[in-house]
Amino acid sequence: MRALVVGGGAFGVASAVELRRRGHEVVLVEAGPLPHPDAASTDLSKLVRCDYGQDALYTEWMQVALARWREWNARWSGEGGRALFHETGILLLSSEPMAPGGFEYDSHALLSGMGHALERVDSAWLARSCPAFKEGRFVDGYRNPIGGWAESGAVVAAEARRARRMGVTIEEGFGVDAFVERGGRVVGVRSTAGRALEADVVVVAAGAWITTLLPELSDRLRSNGHPVFVFRPVDVTPFVAPTFLPWAADIGRTGWYGFSANADGLVKVSNHGVGVAQAPEAPRVVGATEEARFRAFLRHSIPGLADAPVAFSRLCFYSDTFDGDFLVARHPDREGVVVATGDSGHAFKFTPVIGDLVADVVEGRPHPFAERFRWREFGTARSEQARCGV
Ligand SMILES: Cc1cc2nc3c(=O)[nH]c(=O)nc-3n(C[C@H](O)[C@H](O)[C@H](O)COP(=O)(O)OP(=O)(O)OC[C@H]3O[C@@H](n4cnc5c(N)ncnc54)[C@H](O)[C@@H]3O)c2cc1C
Structure with a gap:
């Protein structure tokens, strides 16, 4: 089979690699360079957590x-x-005692039940082991020794190199403008420059841009921009692992989370909240109001970062489904x-397994979790438990 993958983010690259591994001829087209600086996947870091509240499927x-x-x-x-x-x-971390229905409590209960050895923490533990957090601000929570963070942009770049080595043809600067149709089916794509490429199947992995190609999904998919601030503290020592770990603080209630310093002394903070409803191609501006909001949180929670110089900020786009679950399915129409x-x-952490799901859908094979990510009409709005305010 000849497969054409549109989009060179985590979903597209992982799909291309797996389809190629299964023996298919694969072409991946990407509108920009790969990694594209505006892609959600092209970032310094993403949390890789198995903490998913009560959600057994994502946890499993x-x-x-x-x-x-670990194999990668x-x-x-x-x-x-x-x-x-x-x-x-x-x-x-939680600023209140953990309680059923809360993200921290439910994650802790589910993972403990699965045999994970989690370390319960309190304000005394934090003052002793992770003093960068303001004393007394967080009173409960746990340390999960499993999980951490991935250098997301570098992961996409590494997997794109692997794809090339495996024989995937990657075309950068190929922005797909339209589908090529024949006999009532899609047989390929056409670029903005008018070049056509044909294939037996077209996998659309265009992230937040997807509704420009498939406008019929606009009722159930929205692009939301999320500000990210990367600080360069003058003294990075308090923010280096293992003293300062990647963290989520009241994340289901406030959205705040962040990372330990990377090898360049950069410390990233973000918010898993509602975001800014905006098209991904519109100008991406992170304003002074956002910076003030971040600094206000930091002053109350991680005071040593509150006045740290900003190395850079960016607006990064989620492709939000109405129910918080990914969409990996054949288009019925x-x-x-x-x-x-x-x-x-919340999908980057699944990069090493997302290609299996996509390839199974392409080949029409069963996948244990495919039903959750099936084609679905707009329905009751909800989100994963770590998401705040949606
Ligand atoms: C601020 C922020 C923080 C996040 N934090 C985490 C986290 O901590 N943990 C986690 O697991 N996940 C996290 N995520 C989610 C994660 O980034 C996404 O799940 C993942 O990167 C999505 O990958 P993608 O391939 O779908 O999209 P993208 O990475 O955006 O890739 C889509 C690609 O398609 C290309 N494209 C679009 N249209 C066309 C076209 N017409 N023709 C050709 N190419 C096209 C784009 O140029 C782009 O390169 C975060 C996301 C954001 C924005």
Whole structure:
């Protein structure tokens, strides 16, 4: 089979690699360079957590993904690269005692029931072990030694190199403008420059841009921009792992989370909240109001970062489904099209396993979790439990 993948983010690259591994001829087209600086996947870092509240499916799928992340680390190192997944563990903090229905409590209960050894923490533990957090601000929570963060942009770049080595043809600067249709089915795509490429199946992995190609999804998919601030503290020592771990603080109630310093002394903070409803191609501006909001949170929670210089900020786009679950399915009304999108702000951690799901959908094979990510009409709005305000 000849497969054409549109979009070179985490979904597209992982799909291309897996389809090629299964013996298909694969062409991946990407509107910009790969990685594209505006892609959601092209970032310094993403949390890789298996903490998913009460959600058994994501928690279970993450056990598979974590094993793969470790394999990928070994492979990258073996190929002369370096480990891009940093399994530092994660701190899940709460400013109130954890209680049923709360993200921290429910994650802790589910993971403990599965046999994970989690370390319960309190304000005394934080003051002793992670003094960068303001004393007394967080009173409960736990440290999960499993999980950490991945250098997301570097992961996409590494996997794109792997795709090329495996024989995937990658065309950069190929922005898809329209589908090529024949006999009532989609048989390829046409670029903005008018070039056509044909294939047996077109996998649309266009992230937040998906509705420009498939406007019929606009009722159930929205693009929302999320500000990210990357600080360069003058003294980075308090923010280095293992003293300062990637963290989520009241995340289901306030959205705040962040990372330990990377090798360049950069410390990233973001918010898993509602975001700014905006098209991804509109000018991306992170204003002074946002910076003030971040600094106000930091002053009350991680005071040593509150006045740190900003190295850079960016607006990064979620492709939000109405229900917070990804969308990986055959298009029922456009024969020949498979969609692989709807990351809803939490899919990067599944990069090592998303290609399996996409390839199974393409080949019409069963996948244990495909039903959750099926084609669905707009319905009751909800989100994953870590998401705030949606
Ligand atoms: C601020 C922020 C923080 C996040 N934090 C986390 C986290 O901590 N953990 C986690 O697991 N996930 C996180 N996510 C979610 C994660 O980034 C996404 O799940 C993932 O990157 C989505 O990958 P994608 O391939 O669907 O989209 P993208 O990475 O956006 O890739 C889509 C690609 O398609 C290309 N494209 C679009 N239209 C066309 C076209 N017409 N023709 C050709 N190419 C096209 C684009 O140029 C782009 O390169 C976060 C997201 C954001 C925005």
